[in-house]
Amino acid sequence: xxxxxxxxxxxxxxxxxxxxxxxxxxxxxxxxxxxxxxxxxxxxxxxxxxxxxxxxxxxxxxxxxxxxxxxxxxxxxxxxxxxxxxxxxxxxxxxxxxxxxxxxxxxxxxxxxxxxxxxxxxxxxxxxxxxxxxxxxxxxxxxxxxxxxxxxxxxxxxxxxxxxxxxxxxxxxxxxxxxxxxxxxxxxxxxxxxxxxxxxxxxxxxxxxxxxxxxxxxxxxxxxxxxxxxxxxx
Amino acid sequence: xxxxxxxxxxxxxxxxxxxxxxxxxxxxxxxxxxxxxxxxxxxxxxxxxxxxxxxxxxxxxxxxxxxxxxxxxxxxxxxxxxxxxxxxxxxxxxxxxxxxxxxxxxxxxxxxxxxxxxxxxxxxxxxxxxxxxxxxxxxxxxxxxxxxxxxxxxxxxxxxxxxxxxxxxxxxxxxxxxxxxxxxxxxxxxxxxxxxxxxxxxxxxxxxxxxxxxxxxxxxxxxxxxxxxxxxxx
DNA sequence: CGTGGGTTTGAAAAACTTCAATTAAAGTGG
DNA sequence: CCACTTTAATTGAAGTTTTTCAAACCCACG
Numbered sequence: 458x459x460x461x462x463x464x465x466x467x468x469x470x471x472x473x474x475x476x477x478x479x480x481x482x483x484x485x486x487x488x489x490x491x492x493x494x495x496x497x498x499x500x501x502x503x504x505x506x507x508x509x510x511x512x513x514x515x516x517x518x519x520x521x522x523x524x525x526x527x528x529x530x531x532x533x534x535x536x537x538x539x540x541x542x543x544x545x546x547x548x549x550x551x552x553x554x555x556x557x558x559x560x561x562x563x564x565x566x567x568x569x570x571x572x573x574x575x576x577x578x579x580x581x582x583x584x585x586x587x588x589x590x591x592x593x594x595x596x597x598x599x600x601x602x603x604x605x606x607x608x609x610x611x612x613x614x615x616x617x618x619x620x621x622x623x624x625x626x627x628x629x630x631x632x633x634x635x636x637x638x639x640x641x642x643x644x645x646x647x648x649x650x651x652x653x654x655x656x657x658x659x660x661x662x663x664x665x666x667x668x669x670x671x672x673x674x675x676x677x678x679x680x681x682x683x684x685x686x687x688x689x690x691x
Numbered sequence: 692x693x694x695x696x697x698x699x700x701x702x703x704x705x706x707x708x709x710x711x712x713x714x715x716x717x718x719x720x721x722x723x724x725x726x727x728x729x730x731x732x733x734x735x736x737x738x739x740x741x742x743x744x745x746x747x748x749x750x751x752x753x754x755x756x757x758x759x760x761x762x763x764x765x766x767x768x769x770x771x772x773x774x775x776x777x778x779x780x781x782x783x784x785x786x787x788x789x790x791x792x793x794x795x796x797x798x799x800x801x802x803x804x805x806x807x808x809x810x811x812x813x814x815x816x817x818x819x820x821x822x823x824x825x826x827x828x829x830x831x832x833x834x835x836x837x838x839x840x841x842x843x844x845x846x847x848x849x850x851x852x853x854x855x856x857x858x859x860x861x862x863x864x865x866x867x868x869x870x871x872x873x874x875x876x877x878x879x880x881x882x883x884x885x886x887x888x889x890x891x892x893x894x895x896x897x898x899x900x901x902x903x904x905x906x907x908x909x910x911x912x913x914x915x916x917x918x919x920x921x922x923x924x925x
Numbered sequence: 926c927g928t929g930g931g932t933t934t935g936a937a938a939a940a941c942t943t944c945a946a947t948t949a950a951a952g953t954g955g
Numbered sequence: 956c957c958a959c960t961t962t963a964a965t966t967g968a969a970g971t972t973t974t975t976c977a978a979a980c981c982c983a984c985g
Contacts, residue, residue, distance in 0.1 A: 532845050535924050540849055542841045557827075557834055562841065585826075592819075592826060593791075599833030600791055606840035607776045607796065611766050614848040615774055615885055617940070643964065651849055653942060658964055675950090690769050852973070877932065887974060892932060 465508055468501035471574045481548030482522045483576070483598065486590040494587050497577040504528075504567035510551055513564045517555025519575045523547055526571030529645065530563040541649040543605055544568075546632075550598050556581050568641050612689075614651050621650040622660045623689035626670075626680055640676045699742055702735040705808045715782030716756045717810070717832065720824040728821050731811040738762075738801035744785055747798045751789025753809045757781055760805030763879065764797040775883040777839055778802075780866075784832050790815050802875050846923075848885050855884040856894045857923035860904075860914055874910045 473484050474492060501524075504510060510521050510528065521528075528545040542563065545551050551565045555578045584591040612624045625646065630638050640646065646657040664670040669685060670678040707718050708726060735758075738744060744755050744762065755762075762779040776797065779785050785799045789812045818825040846858045859880065864872050874880065880891040898904040903919060904912040 532841065534845060534849065540845050542844055554834055557830055559834070562838060586823065589820065596791060596829065596833065599830065599837065600788055600793070602837045603833065603840060604796060606837060606844070607766060610776055610840070610844050610848060611768060611774050614844060615768065619940095654963095655943080655965085656941060659941095659966080662965065851971095888931090889933085889975080890973060893934080893973095896933065 465505070466503045468503055468572070471499040471501045473499060473574075476524075476574075478524055478548055482524075482574075483520070483550050483581075483594060484591075486594050487584070487588070488590070491584060491588050491590070494583050495580050496583065497580050499577070499580065500575045502573050502575050504571045504573060506567055506569050508567055510565040510567065510571075510573065511561045513561055515561050517552055517557075517559055517561050517578060519577050520553060520555050520581055521551040521565070522574040522576065523549050523551065524572040524574060527568045528571055528573075529566050529568050529649075531566060531648070532563055539648050540651065541645065543602070543609060544649070549601075553595070553598055553602065556585070556595065568645065569639070613649055618650065618652045618656050619660055619663075620689050621652070622646070622657065622664070623685040625649060626678075627682070627685050627689060630680060630682070636680050636682055637673060638678055638680050640678060642676075699739070699744075700737040702737055702806070705733040705735045707733060707808075710808075712758055712782055716758075716808075717754070717784050717815075717828060718825075720828050721818070721822070722824070725818060725822050725824070728817050729814050730817065731814050733811070733814065734809045736807050736809050738805045738807060740801055740803050742801055744799040744801065744805075744807065745795045747795055749795050751786055751791075751793055751795050751812060753811050754787060754789050754815055755785040755799070756808040756810065757783050757785065758806040758808060761802045762805055762807075763800050763802050763883075765800060765882070766797055773882050774885065775879065777836070777843060778883070783835075787829070787832055787836065790819070790829065802879065803873075847883055852884065852886045852890050853894055853897075854923050855886065856880070856891065856898070857919040859883060860912075861916070861919050861923060864914060864916070870914050870916055871907060872912055872914050874912060876910075 473479065473487075473495070474489075476482060476484070479485055504526075511517075511519075513532070523545045525547055528549075528551055529541045530543040530545065530551070531539050531541055533539050545565075551573075552561055554560070554562050558578075581591070581595070585595055612628070613621055615621075626638050626640070629640075630636065640661065643658040643661070644654045646661070647654045650657065661670065665672065665678075667684075669681045669688075673679050707713065707721075707729070708723075710716060710718070713719055738760075745751075745753075747765075747767070757779045759781055762783075762785055763775045764777040764779065764785070765773050766776055767773050779799075785807075786795055788794070788796050792812075815825070815829070819829055846862070847855055849855075860872050860874070863874070864870065874895070877892040877895070878888045880895070881888045884891065895904065899906065899912075901918075903915045903922075907913050
């Protein structure tokens with residue numbers, strides 16, 4: 458089995474045809490005959506919290522679909538600190554640059570545990586040559602990345618620190634109809650927002666004192682959405 | 692002729708085959724037979740400083756290749772202020788989302804004058820269906836956008852304001868073997884760096900007093916690259 | 926020669942960082 | 956199961972940086 462089995466447990470060969478999140482995933486537009494072009498195994502891999510799907514500079518051999526959990530894309534700065542440039546959620550794709558035969562641009566690390574499908578580069582390449590549906594899907598994915606990058610800049614790297622934290626929390630709740638929200642370590646929060654760990658901590662603490670966040674478990678909070686929206690807008 | 696002729700002067704039909712910057716541009720990989728698929732006119736349009744190639748929310752009807760000058764991609768925030776999310780230079784492509792049939796994600800505004808080629812959406816779509824070279828090129832362009840977005844975040848929205856200004860200036864000089872650098876209005880600088888106009892102004896003024904920048908003309912400076920690099924790294 | 930837009934500068938307030946110390950939580954190994 | 960180590964979160968206080976609000980300035984233009 459794989460060398461990384463301590464951190465990354467191989468689960469088995471993925472059955473894309475019957476994938477539970479197929480309508481979200483990279484292969485959502487494929488039709489039955491297209492699957493014949495998948496000539497290399499797609500593996501299902503479970504990454505433990507903190508383990509890396511790949512590292513910046515590695516030759517891009519595969520694309521990953523996130524099935525469950527959360528993955529951060531990290532860039533390391535000259536001074537050794539890190540900046541998180543994006544967050545991938547179920548349905549999102551990591552390492553698209555592999556399709557272009559390039560090295561990975563980031564280090565991708567699982568926050569919480571993450572179940573992923575590892576799709577070899579050649580599979581995507583071949584599919585994209587064979588079916589325009591795959592092509593279109595790839596372009597969509599690229600655009601989605603750009604859009605997310607822009608949103609990250611304008612909403613998480615703009616304005617005061619309180620507004621940024623508020624926007625981050627709102628972003629995390631987006632989609633989930635819920636008003637509960639699982640946060641992460643303060644260091645990661647800081648790296649997402651471009652502020653120090655302490656500032657992130659202080660603001661979360663302040664929100665908690667003001668009742669905007671109420672702890673429901675370890676790093677799990679119930680959120681006063683209205684207040685967060687007010688803060689995020691100012 | 693076009694309604695926007697006051698701001699945007701139509702120059703004529705572009706001759707892509709003999710384009711001076713073709714090796715940089717979207718069509719760089721096309722071969723002779725591919726040009727037969729261009730069934731709609733590609734227009735050469737000159738945008739005056741401050742005029743818009745397109746606005747956020749407009750239906751994306753065309754892609755623009757920047758031939759000369761500089762174009763900013765702007766997002767407007769809830770409070771009415773603006774954030775510049777990217778800068779396009781000669782060879783870059785604006786409005787790629789049009790190819791996906793989507794609305795423009797930004798407002799694209801010419802800083803300085805900019806000569807562009809306006810390529811109708813259908814031309815790119817058709818080419819991309821007909822030739823894999825075009826397809827590959829589009830993917831490259833998308834990736835380039837993502838890469839630039841990430842770089843923008845990590846180098847222009849991270850660290851202290853002095854470091855950001857220094858990195859912006861270095862970025863502007865990148866490529867041009869020169870040590871001269873044309874800056875823009877302080878408001879635009881601020882919107883690129885996520886700081887106020889005043890802060891941008893103060894820092895440029897400070898650099899000037901310290902001899903790191905010396906004025907050579909209106910907003911044109913000779914730069915002490917070594918010092919800028921030192922500042923950008925701290 | 927006045928006007929308007931953008932730049933520069935000042936001073937006080939606010940926000941953030943830094944560094945250091947404290948507390949809390951979570952493992953670890955007896 | 957408890958004491959002990961470790962790691963992360965929180966808090967305080969001082970120091971810096973940035974913003975804010977105002978005013979002065981400069982220059983191009985009518």
